Amino acid sequence: MADIVDTSKFYPGMKLKWQDGLWEVVDCQHHMKGRGGAVLKCKLRNLDTGSISENSFVSGNDKFERIVFDEKPAQYSYKDGDHYVFMDMESYEEVYLTKEALGPALNYLTDNLEVSLDMYEGKVMGITLPNSVVLKIVDTQPNFKGDTAAGGGKPATMETGLVITVPMFVMNGESVVVDTRTGEYVERVKK
Template sequence: MISSNDFRPGVSIELDGEVWRVRDFLHVKPGKGSAFVRTTLENVKTGKVLERTFRAGETVPQANLEKITMQHTYKDGEDYVFMDMESYEESHLSASQIGDRVKYLKEGMEVNVVRWNDQIIGVELPNSVVLEVIQTDPGVKGDTATGGTKPAIVETGAQVMVPLFISIGERIKIDTRNDSYLGRE
């Protein structure tokens, strides 16, 4: 159990049989009445956002999430196959279980698979990945780093906005949290 006074961004709790992660919180102590905690919660599985108010000091069950380091080994039809780095057991996950970050998933990449009650509820990719540009408009002499952006397709099929000077065959670093270009590698 965890007290609402201990809520912080990233804390996972159980509500109505589902896992919710505290995205934002605010302790409010009005002049009249008792204090309360206003939170913004995100469903770990579906991504749905919910605003909920708790009494100050109210206890709720804390979700026991288990993170296991796994390596993406290959794609089997529509499923992605991951190998546990300790036990060498394989798990098959669908694109919906992985989420929208599947577009950055590359064979050999290590990820954290999140489990709750022996059920896989998500996959956490590294914050940044290095991928090769396979398609983009050619760079023109005079294009600068601050001159604008253009779309580029990387080896996993994801589309990212990159500076005008990036050309096909270059390896770039991408932030997987917000799909932004971080630099050349």
């Protein structure tokens, strides 16, 4: 039996069937109109092509079939040309995925990272990351006199190319915990 949801139940990361394809909700925001109902402005990513579509839906009116993937444990191994190779932890087979299938998860891939393969009708549609990962800072500005720990942050480029905001006291070469759901700094890794 299909799990039918309306747009009022959308959340980032939800997968659904729409326009004869499988899509992931990337972002959605409610906008209230003066006298009418709310409109939901959504960014959806096609799981086959990686393309992004921005659409507006009347909140609560449109119905969609929510997709629930079967998950298989896997480990990221290496990049091979245009493909990213994962090892299925149950069968030890190699699974090749494109950057389109991985989408924003590419920003968090490090050697030997354990993930879940998202399976739908026997086909790998993408991966589910752990809620947080440890990444090494490769480029950030040094501290300077007058910086305060509570006074905001500075941009830092991670080993994967992801740029996040970190506290002023964090330096090049240090490792930090990053939330994969929000892309935000969590804490510095203690040595």
